[in-house]
Amino acid sequence: MTRLHVAIPESIDEALGLLGKWGREAAVIAGGTDLVVELKDRLKSPKALIDIGRVPEISGIRETEGGDVWIGALSTHAEVASSTVVKETAPVLADACAQVGSPQIRNRGTIGGNISTASPAGDTIPALYVLEASVEIIGPKGKRVVPIESFFQGPKKSALAFDEIVLGVKVPKLGKEYVSFFRKLGQRKSLAISIVSVAFAGRCQEPGLFTDVRIAFGAVAPTVVRARTVEKAICNMKLDPKSAQYISKLAFRDCVPITDVRGSQGYREVMACNLLYEGLLEMGRVRKA
Amino acid sequence: MTKTEWVGADVIRIDAKDKVRGVLKYMSDLSFPNMIYGAVLRSKHPHALIKKINTKRAKELDGVVTVLTHEDVPGLNGFGIAIPDQPVLCSDKVRYMGDAIALVGAESKEIAERALELIEVEYQPLPVVCDPEQAMLSSSPKVHETGNLHNHVKIERGNVEAAFKEAQVVVENTYFTPRQMHAFLEPESGVAAIDEDKNITIWCGGQHPYRDQLQVARALGMNPRKIRIVNTPTGGAFGGKDEITVQIHLALLVLHTGRPAKIVLSREESVIAGMKRHPMRIHMKTAAAADGTILANEARVVSDTGAYASLGGPVIGFAIEHSCGAYRVENVKLEGFCVYTNNGVAGAFRGFGANQVTFAVETQLDMIAEKLGMDKLEIRKRNALRSGDIAALGHQMEASVGLLRTLEAAENSRLWQLKEEFKAKPSAPHKKRGIGIACSFQGCGLGKGLPDYGAASVELLPNGQFAIGVSCPEIGQGNTTAFAQMAADYIRCSVDDIVVLSGDTGHTLDSGTSTASRSIYTGGNALKHAVQNLHNAISPIAAEILCVPEDDISFGHGKIVSKSCPDKILSFKDIAEYITARGLSIKSEGHFIWPVSETELEGYVGIPHLLYSYITQIALVEVNTLTGETEVIEAVSVPDPGKAINPQGVEGQSEGGVVMGMGYALTEDTIIKEGMTLTRNFSTYILPTSLDMPCKIETIIAEELEPSGPFGAKGIGEAVCVPISPAITNAIHDAVKVWIKQIPATPERVYTALKSREVS
């Protein structure tokens, strides 16, 4: 029988050392909610598991001197969803984390794991896109910071090299005049993988008037995508329910979905538009008709 | 009838504490010293000839104890409740992805799984039969040599054509229903052991220990007496453990190795190999008069039973029997086809064919009501079967009929009374609310032409308590508690003094299955006779002790009393001590044969039924017009179980049934393409979660007592999950004016229907 070696490093240096030693034979494990499924389905068969759960440098949520929020890779979805600073300064991320899986999954699954898996349906990712977050990575050659959009390269493909570890994400705070939402459409209300998800953030100084609009969709392309066409269209235009509906129809322009057991390509395209429209309506910041 | 002390009370379930605390041991929790682990090699193709099986490399693997193939099946290499057409281990052909080819026994589960990979099977793939309609064409490749049409049912009464001509409205539609999965918490699993005299004991979740015994014995070529089956407790079954699951494989392993063995299917293996609900394509044409009276119903039902028969034949019969709903219909033309394909296997599942046709007929009825501008509840009342009526198959409703009672209670429910208020308050302007109602009936027992009997035992224990035995297994529905309640009232003792033995060929007499909404009725009636015999055995002894004549003895409230001299009292313990001291014992048996309908339908078995339970259910839904998502907000469930032996148990069944029927209506489907299962576990097979459940399910029990039932009881395990599905789809129509003709009504299907309505 093949044996699986498990190491539990106590520091980031030790973790990097172990990764250097085992190389491509190793797999990093945090909450294990993605990795264990892959091991069970034999999509991965590493010789060693490096359990980073006790590495202090990658845990915690705090405000940085530069005025950003730093979220350690080990932060669980439950921790992010209930963090006061995140709720105040990046509520769209707290909302997204609150909609991941189920209580059990939110208590184990981490934000670092969610980005490292690089699924186009990963629920924290659209929120991180609209927050214009960046990913802090450490490897043998030291630290580097990658803007969130450059981190993802395709389904399950990211800028992360096999010998690197995600330290955390740096999230610029959304100003007080920003409004935001995260909405996901699943096959049921919990334990649902997104058919389509949408995150929205925009500055709104008077009802219906948005500037600096950022919109991202999950599960409609090989990676999460920013929907720049519709972003531009919404900016500087007075939105009422009618124009919101009309403009939301541009959402599909940046989406190239596929058909799978959860939904067809056509349905996903329309849902991208409708989820955006519904979110705009429900945010209550559209001018009354 | 004398007042009951336990029947009708919410007696706490016997197994509640152990289940809640997680200490109850299910079969797969059992282990024995020196036990081996079994694993099954499944087919790599949905349809293929087997050219060669080579187990040499697997046998050589360290830790492998045995590798068995068809050559190692000593008796009949087949099983199946109706006809044994499913091989225990395939020899020359595979017909679905779950077909078993070889069986490994090894020192560990991991080794057993490794060994599976070392078994070499040479296949010659055959064209896959995936569409049941095409499967019936003579040009189709054959799943079985006998042809792909396994069973055909055709019932005609009156003159449908004439009725269609004179009718005010005729609606005609085609409906599609999904391959629902039982999704029991405990997958198919069990353990077995063998002694020096080659007596085999199998602990395995199941629904009929004596039939399991028979099927195992047949495959092993052994005397059934040498095989003991223990089915209780089963971690959920819903019909999916009615057929053999792992029992024969376990028996083969212990027989060939002499060691105890354990098999636990993984969820994925259970999804691929296990039973499902028959997907059906139902074409239905229904006619009604201007006052809503149904004049005629024509149905053509095609049922996909997959690779093997199991209960596919009886299921199509049952579907036809229930295809006109619980209504009076004089002119019928009903035809059902049960067809073999390479799409998994389908068999018994809570509702047994009623779910599919009820979805169709209850939608038809709403369409008719809408065309006539009639109230949806009114049209059901108008057509509801009443006692003495002639039902669709031409048989008379001889037993208790509670449909009207359930409709009246439903009408008086808060949800129905305030329906306009509920509908007026959707949670957002783009969400629409609707209310739907549906009814059904459910044949109890195995039906005409199938032997249906029960037996029970009662023993006075030395401590004055009683051991009662009924073999219908406890599959989670709570029948053991109900048996204890009924026995306590028959004996006239405390329910706490009853010990229940269940589901064990070693300790209980054959009472048949825990299926067909039959175990309470059967077990209760058998217990009634057993207790009469027990009383008859106790009376002379009590008379002897009290020095009174035997006919002076009466039983009441935990004691035995002299009628003429009421201060002469004995406890059951006194009797127990008296006989124990004399080396005697008192154990009695009771036997019961089901009454059957007088109507005989030539050529068919299992239909019609004599006894039915009835039910009306209501759903309040909210549909999101932007996404097609449907949320069930509240539900009302009004079952007529006859006497509710344990009302809390009925409520439990009712609530569970509502959620199961909701999953059927909205999310659940085992998707198979070209014979391959695409939804292999619970990430893609979408069961409702606690968050998806309605916030409120109100159960109103409408008892229509059945004179032939114990305390007036019938059965309720199945009906509770049936009409809720069309109640939900009818509510969707009420909300957004689209008719749902294919379930599950997923957000995408509802949205697509909404859009095509807008276009047309």
Ligand SMILES: Cc1cc2nc3c(=O)[nH]c(=O)nc-3n(C[C@H](O)[C@H](O)[C@H](O)COP(=O)(O)OP(=O)(O)OC[C@H]3O[C@@H](n4cnc5c(N)ncnc54)[C@H](O)[C@@H]3O)c2cc1C
């Ligand atoms: C039942 C269930 C429901 C789910 N529901 C959702 C859902 O609704 N939405 C959603 O987005 N996801 C969902 N998931 C997926 C999963 O829970 C999340 O992606 C979670 O955030 C993964 O985090 P983890 O810590 O468990 O990752 P792990 O499984 O530990 O790791 C995942 C991957 O990331 C790598 N990794 C982890 N941390 C690091 C790090 N710091 N540096 C480098 N590599 C790292 C691992 O090597 C592995 O390849 C669900 C999973 C399950 C099993």
